[in-house]
Amino acid sequence: MKKILTFLFVSTLIACGSSNEKKEDGFKFNRTKKEETKTVSEKTATPIDLNNKGIGPVKDLVFDSAIDDALVANGAKAFKQKCTACHKPVGKLIGPAMKGIYERRHPAWVMNILLNPTEMLKEDPIAKALLAEYNNILMINQNLSQEEARAIAEYLRSL
Ligand code: HEC
Numbered sequence: 001m002k003k004i005l006t007f008l009f010v011s012t013l014i015a016c017g018s019s020n021e022k023k024e025d026g027f028k029f030n031r032t033k034k035e036e037t038k039t040v041s042e043k044t045a046t047p048i049d050l051n052n053k054g055i056g057p058v059k060d061l062v063f064d065s066a067i068d069d070a071l072v073a074n075g076a077k078a079f080k081q082k083c084t085a086c087h088k089p090v091g092k093l094i095g096p097a098m099k100g101i102y103e104r105r106h107p108a109w110v111m112n113i114l115l116n117p118t119e120m121l122k123e124d125p126i127a128k129a130l131l132a133e134y135n136n137i138l139m140i141n142q143n144l145s146q147e148e149a150r151a152i153a154e155y156l157r158s159l
Pocket of ligand 1: 079082083084085086087094095096097101104105110113114121127130131132134135136137138139140142144152
């Protein structure tokens with residue numbers, strides 16, 4: 001009887017051991033999957049790419065180290081008139097939040113999405129991913145002049 005009990009005890013231990021292992025494996029697997037999903041949804045599905053300068057009239061843009069306040073003031077005015085229907089500085093509206101844009105995008109890319117949104121949304125990999133993320137809502141071409149776009153780009157630095 002003692003022998004049988006010991007046998008039962010040991011085999012239960014073995015059974016528990018192996019099922020624990022399985023559970024742990026499953027848990028690990030789920031956890032990795034969850035973390036991946038979380039990263040994607042928190043950082044948004046659209047990749048960050050600071051080297052992509054976009055497609056359009058602006059081939060490059062390097063900001064001065066100091067922010068130009070006069071340009072910011074002009075840009076703020078234009079932003080209020082032409083962008084606030086869809087964008088807020090902080091938090092999503094119809095389009096993405098503007099704060100921190102240069103942590104995600106090259107300044108030239110920003111200029112090109114302002115000046116050439118239609119082609120960007122068709123051809124540029126980041127813009128295409130954004131379009132999918134934002135339910136195919138098109139960022140419309142506002143026919144901004146380069147000066148206006150540049151002022152807005154400076155304003156976005158100040159957020
Ligand atoms: C009709 C709504 C609408 C208007 C008006 C609009 N946008 Fe957008 N914008 C969007 C949407 C939506 C996106 C995301 C891409 C897409 O789905 O077209 C976007 C994307 C952007 C992006 C890229 C954001 C990122 O995270 O990479 C920038 C920068 C931007 N807009 C700036 C502006 C500025 C500046 C103006 C004003 C001149 C403006 N937008 C006007 C809807 C709009």
